[in-house]
Amino acid sequence: MIDSFSTHEFVKVDITENPFFCVCGIIEVMEYLSAKTMPKAYDYLESLECENPSNVRGRQMISLSPTELNCNKETVIHFPVVVMGIITITLFVNINCPCKFRNDINVEKDFDAFIAYSEKDVDWVIHTALPKLESEDAGRACRLCLHHRDFIVGNTIADNIYNSVENNYHTILLITNDFLKSEWCMMEFRTALRKSLHDKGRHLIIVLKGNITVDNIDPDLKSCLNSQTYLKIGDVLFWDRLKYVISLRQ
Template sequence: MKKRNYSNHHPSLTCHLWKTSTYLVSIIVRQNEITWTNETVLHSLPALTLLDMQRNPFICDCRNAWFVHWAESNNQTQVAYAYDYPCNYPDDLKNTKLLDLDTHSCSVDLGVFYFISTTSLVLLTLLGSFIYHLLRWQVVYAYYLFLAYLHDTKRRNRQAPHQYDAFISYNTHDESWVMRELLPELEGEQGWKLCLHHRDFQPGKPIIENITDAIYRSRKTICVITHRYLESEWCSREIQVASFRLFDEQKDVLILVFLEEIPDHQLSPYHRMRRLVKRRTYLSWPRVGEDTRVFWQKLQVALETRDLPAEENPILTGVERQ
């Protein structure tokens, strides 16, 4: 057996190695700057019988968890004075012993953790894609129903009086009809106070808040339905909030006015509109050359009805869809 001494020009480092002709059997590294042990190095020494690492500033964290387990369970290698190895870091573990380190939290299998994380990410991505392509409008609808519910709760708490007789929901492409026909008749001839986007929305306020405020500050909502209206995202949001108020209050607060003939099969993609049209009667703007007086009379009476349950309004007698 041969004894070697390595000082590495450092007064505090003394490393004694005892070797047989083939295998290293003992390592003594005292008063070194060793903070954690290398698993690969120790496993590469199959004939090691003695390891002395006294007075080293060990770090007591998961980096040394394997060493704690190895020192306690290895029957071949004796770790000299192992139960006296102190913890130097972290500060809250100073004056404790390395072998007292709780290693349970370090035994998580990272492979399983990565597998679960990756699988969850893939599933969430697939679920997000599914929701976006198939349920996007239902999610958007639920979101705006929630906003409407919050607004309705606040309004009930305040008991604010209605500021307008009707909010007019229309597409900008139909603004000429609203300004030329609807506004002069309802405000000019019949004396109703209407709420319009371009005139009564509060500048600088989020548009969805303006829409919700306008609907709930009006006794009724008049939706001017055309093909362009059905294709508009903002018009869709307006009728969503108005329909929520209709179903929540169970009062006749929604009036549907069709400027164009829209077959049932064209309403099919617009589930909310189709359900409303099937369950409610509506008004249709007369064709070119037909008398409009009956239309205006029905609309006037519809606006005059107050606090009636939705199903009890006898005024809107347009053809009811089945």
């Protein structure tokens, strides 16, 4: 995101107030900061400081060594880091199978599922998914959270994404080729993946729509597709299986 605005004459992205969590996953940020040639307005990137953990608090990110970041030879980092001034940046280390879950008990949530989808798929969500899932006539009605309907006006998109993931038992990823091209959709995926890794529960529900082009697909998403059973629109029992997995609370 900084790259996309760095040459803009009237816009400057300032991320200095973010509480950076400096663990091994932040290495890609450090490499980014040291490798990029930015306009003078972005000189501040070299002085970004860590907030946590306590042993590196106040240290400049680019001055840290892999040892201080608790890195080891087995650590493998696959994901690109999204750097934004409008979001508290949460970085995590990709492990062997990021979508391999263990059951935990969830607290009460506002919704059954948050649907993450590309704007180009909004007609399918509204006219097909909602009648199938929210209607009492279709069986047990689900409480769904949609960004075009339930995001809080005035909040940043990033805050709305975070709150929607946290306040739902599940995040349904409606994976299409348009989804894969959307930076906001990929942010929703990463936020939901972090939630799954943190809670060690069955949070992510992956739904494939259309013929997905897997070339250059995000490594973490590819790992999820390879390690987790997903649903595909058009399968005979698609809606029954989707409603069943949404009903799970562990």
